[in-house]
Amino acid sequence: MSFRKVVRQSKFRHVFGQPVKNDQCYEDIRVSRVTWDSTFCAVNPKFLAVIVEASGGGAFLVLPLNKTGRIDKAYPTVCGHTGPVLDIDWCPHNDEVIASGSEDCTVMVWQIPENGLASPLTEPVVVLEGHTKRVGIVTWHPTARNVLLSAGCDNVVLIWNVGTAEELYRLDSLHPDLIYNVSWNRNGSLFCSACKDKSVRIIDPRRGILVSEREKAHEGARPMRAIFLADGKVFTTGFSRMSERQLALWDPENLEEPMALQELDSSNGALLPFYDPDTSVVYVCGKGDSSIRYFEITDEPPYIHFLNTFTSKEPQRGMGSMPKRGLEVSKCEIARFYKLHERKCEPIVMTVPRKSDLFQDDLYPDTAGPEAALEAEEWVSGRDADPILISLREAYVPSKQRDLKVSRRNVLSDSRPAVAPGSARLAASTPATSTHTTAPSSSLAGAGEAGKLEEVMRELRALRALVKEQGERIGRLEEQLGRMENGDA
Numbered sequence: 001m002s003f004r005k006v007v008r009q010s011k012f013r014h015v016f017g018q019p020v021k022n023d024q025c026y027e028d029i030r031v032s033r034v035t036w037d038s039t040f041c042a043v044n045p046k047f048l049a050v051i052v053e054a055s056g057g058g059a060f061l062v063l064p065l066n067k068t069g070r071i072d073k074a075y076p077t078v079c080g081h082t083g084p085v086l087d088i089d090w091c092p093h094n095d096e097v098i099a100s101g102s103e104d105c106t107v108m109v110w111q112i113p114e115n116g117l118a119s120p121l122t123e124p125v126v127v128l129e130g131h132t133k134r135v136g137i138v139t140w141h142p143t144a145r146n147v148l149l150s151a152g153c154d155n156v157v158l159i160w161n162v163g164t165a166e167e168l169y170r171l172d173s174l175h176p177d178l179i180y181n182v183s184w185n186r187n188g189s190l191f192c193s194a195c196k197d198k199s200v201r202i203i204d205p206r207r208g209i210l211v212s213e214r215e216k217a218h219e220g221a222r223p224m225r226a227i228f229l230a231d232g233k234v235f236t237t238g239f240s241r242m243s244e245r246q247l248a249l250w251d252p253e254n255l256e257e258p259m260a261l262q263e264l265d266s267s268n269g270a271l272l273p274f275y276d277p278d279t280s281v282v283y284v285c286g287k288g289d290s291s292i293r294y295f296e297i298t299d300e301p302p303y304i305h306f307l308n309t310f311t312s313k314e315p316q317r318g319m320g321s322m323p324k325r326g327l328e329v330s331k332c333e334i335a336r337f338y339k340l341h342e343r344k345c346e347p348i349v350m351t352v353p354r355k356s357d358l359f360q361d362d363l364y365p366d367t368a369g370p371e372a373a374l375e376a377e378e379w380v381s382g383r384d385a386d387p388i389l390i391s392l393r394e395a396y397v398p399s400k401q402r403d404l405k406v407s408r409r410n411v412l413s414d415s416r417p418a419v420a421p422g423s424a425r426l427a428a429s430t431p432a433t434s435t436h437t438t439a440p441s442s443s444l445a446g447a448g449e450a451g452k453l454e455e456v457m458r459e460l461r462a463l464r465a466l467v468k469e470q471g472e473r474i475g476r477l478e479e480q481l482g483r484m485e486n487g488d489a
Contacts, residue, residue: 061075168380325392329393
């Protein structure tokens with residue numbers, strides 16, 4: 001056998017991780033000590049959020065990404081919960097909206113001021129009450145605006161319309177034991193869950209049915225995780241009967257046997273998987289480990305291909321992952337993690353070594369953008385849509401262009417209040433046009449002529465896309481109306 005056949009060709013074989021310099025870390029953060037296998041950290045292109053120790057309730061810190069260095073003990077927090085915060089998640093369609101779940105049995109949704117917190121934030125936009133025990137999981141729908149899933153220690157999964165503060169679906173009979181994690185699929189039509197009864201389930205939330213189930217996906221008693229991949233397969237982490245940590249890949253059409261199963265080591269920390277759908281790379285971080293292993297998932301056996309390991313001296317208390325649109329494409333950065341130590345947060349940059357300074361098309365295919373593909377009401381009515389993709393060729397590299405997301409945030413801000421449920425759909429369509437035309441005026445004020453022109457062109461393109469989308473929707477409605485009239489005739 002030739003050497004050429006032994007070494008698998010992959011552009012991610014030489015990905016390497018590198019921690020940033022000390023002055024770019026976030027120091028003196030008292031990371032939460034609560035006993036819960038959450039990531040304790042959430043990050044987006046604008047803010048870093050970390051669950052912290054708090055006396056007399058629960059709190060988390062929200063820092064603008066550029067606020068590095070030592071964080072003052074008196075720095076304001078988001079502190080409206082009466083019990084410790086267990087999980088936080090940034091809204092994928094609004095970089096200023098974050099959801100939190102707590103031991104006080106509530107889910108709260110917060111609107112962070114554009115420039116970060118100047119004083120403690122105690123009033124959420126909306127409080128979602130429906131769980132009878134602590135809420136350990138919150139995760140936003142990937143494509144539908146204002147749809148949020150929460151799961152609690154009452155073994156109940158609730159799906160909410162945050163824009164109207166109403167409970168859309170209650171799934172209370174599908175999990176007989178504690179739910180470890182929940183993961184939506186690419187278009188949000190299904191989600192998978194890992195449960196303490198050692199089963200992995202695939203669930204259709206709108207119909208409230210169990211699509212498929214695999215009992216004893218991992219035979220060990222320790223916590224496991226299950227996530228959906230972009231192609232619909234399910235990736236799990238867990239423990240064997242001998243307490244060895246395992247990774248497995250499953251085909252939902254046939255859950256009898258895993259497509260691949262790998263044993264890693266015999267450490268006892270839960271493995272947290274982070275998946276990049278654009279590169280099909282899964283990064284696996286163990287709670288209490290000091291390493292990040294990463295694997296490429298392909299269509300050919302053995303399906304899970306080990307790439308490399310990033311190792312450091314300090315164990316990790318938690319981990320956050322930056323969305324693709326927040327990375328520096330000019331430096332061939334394909335992932336950035338925010339590693340929580342006991343008293344600091346350290347960014348770790350994953351890079352593909354390339355000699356060229358040009359944009360690398362193969363590393364950066366179009367990725368999920370911040371625009372919602374559906375309204376909550378459309379998703380409830382049965383519609384599905386893949387994420388609206390954006391190109392990273394020009395976008396999100398200079399900080400000046402990042403401000404363009406203001407217009408998109410305003411769309412969400414207008415549609416979020418719980419006061420006027422009936423106007424939710426209108427707020428999502430009508431203000432979009434006005435926001436796109438008015439919001440840039442403030443951000444263009446100090447820019448040069450070239451910057452102005454570029455931003456105006458971007459707004460124009462966004463308006464065209466919106467008009468086209470509305471035109472298609474009107475066409476579909478007219479077609480539907482025509483069919484109904486013909487049927488009546």
